[in-house]
Amino acid sequence: MDDQPRWLTDEEMEAWLALISMLIKLPQALDGQLQRDAGISHFEYQVLAGLSMSPDRTIRMSELAQLADGSLSRLSHVVSRLEKRGWVRRCADPGDGRYTLAVLTDDGWEKVVATAPGHVATVRASVIDPLTKAQIRQLRDIGRRITEAVDPGGACPG
Amino acid sequence: MDDQPRWLTDEEMEAWLALISMLIKLPQALDGQLQRDAGISHFEYQVLAGLSMSPDRTIRMSELAQLADGSLSRLSHVVSRLEKRGWVRRCADPGDGRYTLAVLTDDGWEKVVATAPGHVATVRASVIDPLTKAQIRQLRDIGRRITEAVDPGGACPG
DNA sequence: CCCGATCACTTGAAGCGTCAAGTAAAGTAA
DNA sequence: TTACTTTACTTGACGCTTCAAGTGATCGGG
Numbered sequence: 486m487d488d489q490p491r492w493l494t495d496e497e498m499e500a501w502l503a504l505i506s507m508l509i510k511l512p513q514a515l516d517g518q519l520q521r522d523a524g525i526s527h528f529e530y531q532v533l534a535g536l537s538m539s540p541d542r543t544i545r546m547s548e549l550a551q552l553a554d555g556s557l558s559r560l561s562h563v564v565s566r567l568e569k570r571g572w573v574r575r576c577a578d579p580g581d582g583r584y585t586l587a588v589l590t591d592d593g594w595e596k597v598v599a600t601a602p603g604h605v606a607t608v609r610a611s612v613i614d615p616l617t618k619a620q621i622r623q624l625r626d627i628g629r630r631i632t633e634a635v636d637p638g639g640a641c642p643g
Numbered sequence: 644m645d646d647q648p649r650w651l652t653d654e655e656m657e658a659w660l661a662l663i664s665m666l667i668k669l670p671q672a673l674d675g676q677l678q679r680d681a682g683i684s685h686f687e688y689q690v691l692a693g694l695s696m697s698p699d700r701t702i703r704m705s706e707l708a709q710l711a712d713g714s715l716s717r718l719s720h721v722v723s724r725l726e727k728r729g730w731v732r733r734c735a736d737p738g739d740g741r742y743t744l745a746v747l748t749d750d751g752w753e754k755v756v757a758t759a760p761g762h763v764a765t766v767r768a769s770v771i772d773p774l775t776k777a778q779i780r781q782l783r784d785i786g787r788r789i790t791e792a793v794d795p796g797g798a799c800p801g
Numbered sequence: 802c803c804c805g806a807t808c809a810c811t812t813g814a815a816g817c818g819t820c821a822a823g824t825a826a827a828g829t830a831a
Numbered sequence: 832t833t834a835c836t837t838t839a840c841t842t843g844a845c846g847c848t849t850c851a852a853g854t855g856a857t858c859g860g861g
Binding site for chain 3: 545546547557558560561562565578581582583584585
């Protein structure tokens with residue numbers, strides 16, 4: 486990369502360590518709550534939530550993958566599991582047979598409705614409530630900048 | 644949890660979505676760079692880096708697990724792999740045979756030295772450089788608050 | 802109309818993390 | 832000393848993600 490790399494200053498290192506810790510522990514906390522209370526992973530929740538917010542509770546696999554921040558392959562495996570549990574159905578897009586449409590079943594809808602409040606409460610307790618209103622705005626800006634730096638033009642930089 | 648959950652406001656939701664995206668994409672970017680350039684995962688790097696900063700390049704497994712933010716089981720598996728690659732050795736603590744000491748070999752030290760600059764450059768490019776000095780301080784505070792909320796009294800809240 | 806290219810997705814194998822069970826050393830109490 | 836508990840770690844099985852290869856459906860050029 487660089488023969489003489491610029492090491493991190495103390496302030497930068499503090500921020501970096503704080504970020505690393507958060508990066509590891511927050512997903513664990515979110516996955517843990519969902520696993521305990523609903524028996525699903527955070528990614529599965531994102532998939533179900535994405536479906537529940539789509540028109541007709543239906544969306545193409547590729548769009549859903551973007552929405553849930555995952556690869557198409559990962560989504561395909563997960564949707565297979567969700568199908569076995571009766572929460573999602575697959576069907577070919579009538580207009581273009583290459584697309585697969587994922588559809589949220591009634592049972593799937595119930596699952597989201599039953600799971601959402603507890604999850605939101607966890608998000609509040611872990612992220613929103615510990616921060617001031619100003620910090621919430623700062624977090625949004627920081628998150629966007631980092632996401633944009635890491636994956637320029639990915640999904641929805643808002 | 645709560646019969647009438649407080650949903651997220653628009654500002655809160657924006658921050659939350661930005662955080663989720665970062666939470667998913669930043670680890671991917673860090674792992675990706677290390678995997679490509681050095682053939683190791685970010686966790687493996689943290690283990691090697693933790694060892695390299697310990698006195699005599701030696702540290703107890705349980706302390707190393709805390710330092711690297713991972714479970715003892717995970718660390719044990721990873722150290723087994725690092726041992727096979729010749730970067731780490733294990734030996735029983737002479738004072739208390741229950742403890743296992745992990746020791747960084749000379750090859751392991753070389754690996755860290757060879758890997759660190761590229762990794763630091765990636766951290767800079769992904770996190771430090773896109774942010775202002777003020778944002779870096781904000782990130783540190785936000786990260787600490789969230790980490791503390793999620794895992795009260797964990798490792799080093801600094 | 803045909804054939805190759807492209808697109809959207811699926812599948813199977815390999816690797817890593819987690820959980821539960823197991824092992825060995827040290828402490829404790831009779 | 833012996834037996835029981837605790838501590839620190841290891842191990843194996845299972846589940847999930849990733850990667851590479853494969854399957855159809857559709858498009859575009861001749």
